[in-house]
Amino acid sequence: MDDAEFKKRETSYIKNTDDPEVAAKLEEFTKLSSYVDGAYDTDAGFQGLEQHLAKIEATYANGPKNRIFYFALPPSVFIPVSQNVKRNNYTATGATRLIIEKPFGKDSESSKELLGAISKDWKEDETYRIDHYLGKEMVKNILLFRFANVAINSGWDKNSVSNVQISFKEPFGTEGRGGYFDEFGIIRDILQNHLLQVLTVVAMERPVSFASEDIRDEKVKVLRAISPIAKDDVLLGQYASANGKPGYLDDDTVPKNSNCPTFAATTLYVNNPRWEGVPFILKAGKALNEAKVEVRIQYKDVTSGIFHHIARNEFVFRIQPSEAVYLKVNAKMPGLYTRALPIEMDLTYKRRFADAKIPEAYEALILDAIKGDHSNFVRDDELDHAWKIFTPILHWIEGKDGPAPRPKPYPYGSRGPKDLDKFISDRGYKRSEDGYIWPVTTLASL
DSSP states (O other): OOOHHHHHHTTTTOOOOSSSSHHHHHHHHHHHHHHHEEEEETTHHHHHHHHHHHHHHTOOOSSSSOOOEESSGGGGGHHHHHHHHHHHHHOSOOEEEEEESOOSSSHHHHHHHHHHHHHHHGGGEEEEOGGGGGSHHHHHHHHHHHTOOHHHHTTTTTEEEEEEEEEOOOOOOOOOOHHHHHHHHIIIIIIIIIIIIHHHHHHHOOOOSSHHHHHHHHHHHHHHHHHHOOOOEEEEEEOOOOOOOOHHHHHHSOOOOOOSSSSEEEEBBOSSSSTOOOEEEEEEEEBSSEEEEEEEEOOOOOOSOOOOOOOOOEEEEEEESSSSSEEEEEESSSSSSOOOEEEEEEHHHHTTTTTOOOOOOOHHHHHHHHTOOOEEEEEEHHHHHHHHHHHHHHHHTTTTSOOOOOOEEETTTBBOOOOHHHHHHTTTTOOOOOOOOOOOOOOGGG
């Protein structure tokens, strides 16, 4: 790949390039970027990189010369690359930082091996394990909604909340990338990192401050309070051909008779005074009926008496697409009769903040790394406790702990396995029986 091809690739996904201001910024950016090639596992390539960096830094004014290395790499080369960067490219005149993309291992053992190898050369405050969901605007907003509003936070516990669902839905399958997906599966790809990180933000106690370590301390406390997931609290699915779309096993890159789940629902319990007994249901799937990521907090029933069969309150954070917060409440239907009607109090960002630019998650997180702010990155002990929660069921799914379970088939474009409704209702969720329909999101709104 030459320099021209590199610049073509690096700008191919930039949005709004027809905007003159964006086009000017993009031209300015490409002038600053350059490309150096080399092998992952030899010193020679990194020494060539060091020479290239030295030329660039020679044009800088006096002062610290900071470096950030972003590891968007196959996990198998994390260790040799981190060693080579430390040996050949560590700067003595400023800060050197690593941003490491997931997956951070495949289970507790491999994660500890990776953490141990990298920590031999890199201090924790130089390491930034990125989970882009922590950079999403609505995930960040959960903390503000909770801790800056007495009316909301006062009912944020087991006394008021019946259950919490954190859902990830994609309307497309593996699309020829099943070989990679089959190695990791939906749990490693989505639940163990993205959705679990969202859970910690929903469930954490108020931090002493917004300093990065204070926030991460509270998240770790949540993870330590969660027991490993029980087999009975897992529902697995695999999409099958339907509606003219191929099934997972029809993908030529997927091994025949693969047992890899493309859908998973798991139930976690946070065993602390605030959340004891409240099920947190994490759901994620491919080839479903819509594109959506949301947190849905369903409250308990109103005390029976003057109301019968009234809809439960629900607090919904729609993380993507079209960021929004809904509070489902009951109000009087207009007219002469006293009849309760479920309605939503709606904060849709596109309407309320029409002129605001919401930064992309990676944009926000890379800026945090430049500033040296770890608040929205995953700490080493946080990662360790996250793997302890999921490793037992991952080994069970892979047949390392008795016979492997067979995922239940579900049609491409459906809501998931037919047992899903029973799975969530058995854990306390009550679907509204009054004809109320929440807004459905589609790819057209992305």
